[in-house]
Amino acid sequence: MKKVKLFGLVLFLAMASFSQANAQELGIRFGNFYGNNVAVDGVFALGQFSRVHADVSFGGGGVGIDALWNPIYRPVGASDFNYYLGFGPSMFIGDPFSLGVAGEIGIEYPFNSVPIVIGADWRPNFRLIENTNFFANQFGLNIRWRFGK
Numbered sequence: 134m135k136k137v138k139l140f141g142l143v144l145f146l147a148m149a150s151f152s153q154a155n156a157q158e159l160g161i162r163f164g165n166f167y168g169n170n171v172a173v174d175g176v177f178a179l180g181q182f183s184r185v186h187a188d189v190s191f192g193g194g195g196v197g198i199d200a201l202w203n204p205i206y207r208p209v210g211a212s213d214f215n216y217y218l219g220f221g222p223s224m225f226i227g228d229p230f231s232l233g234v235a236g237e238i239g240i241e242y243p244f245n246s247v248p249i250v251i252g253a254d255w256r257p258n259f260r261l262i263e264n265t266n267f268f269a270n271q272f273g274l275n276i277r278w279r280f281g282k
Contacts, residue, residue: 158250160277162188165270166256169193174275176250182206186219186237195227199256201237215241215252223258233260241275248279 158176166172172190179185182205190197203219216239223235241252252275258268 157184157281158277158279160250160275162190162273162275164273166190166197166199166258166273169195169197172197172273174277176277184217185221186217193227195225197223197225199223199235201235201256203237203239213242213245215243217241217254223260229263231260231264232262233258235259235271239275243279250277250279251275252277 157178158174160174162172162174163170164172166188169190169192171192172188175187177185177187179202184203184205185200186203187200188198190199199221201219201221203217206216218236218238220234220236223231223233225231235256235258237254237256239252239254241250243250254273254275256271256273258271260266260268
């Protein structure tokens with residue numbers, strides 16, 4: 134019961150922080166990261182071709198937090214796909230505590246008829262603190278609701 138209350142509190146705080154930060158996209162990320170398999174996923178615009186892609190993941194005995202800076206490549210022509218790569222801090226609050234750097238390479242498709250964005254990404258992670266490790270097996274599927282254009 135204690136874990137359920139903690140999960141609820143963390144979920145509430147994550148949703149509140151995403152909504153206060155004027156997220157342009159908010160949704161869920163499915164994948165394998167820090168032993169977790171689901172995350173609250175938000176995208177915050179920094180300009181026309183730059184953004185912060187942040188996640189708060191749950192499960193695996195703790196909470197994972199990533200905040201990655203992404204320059205975005207929007208190809209000219211017929212393709213509606215966006216390509217992005219980036220990097221940023223990555224942290225796991227649990228046992229053991231972990232702090233490191235994550236990279237990200239991804240592709241996404243923003244639908245024009247509905248305000249939904251679907252994407253897939255790869256996030257290699259280099260953990261420096263508590264133990265030093267490199268993880269290359271972290272893939273994700275993102276489904277987000279787009280607010281505005």
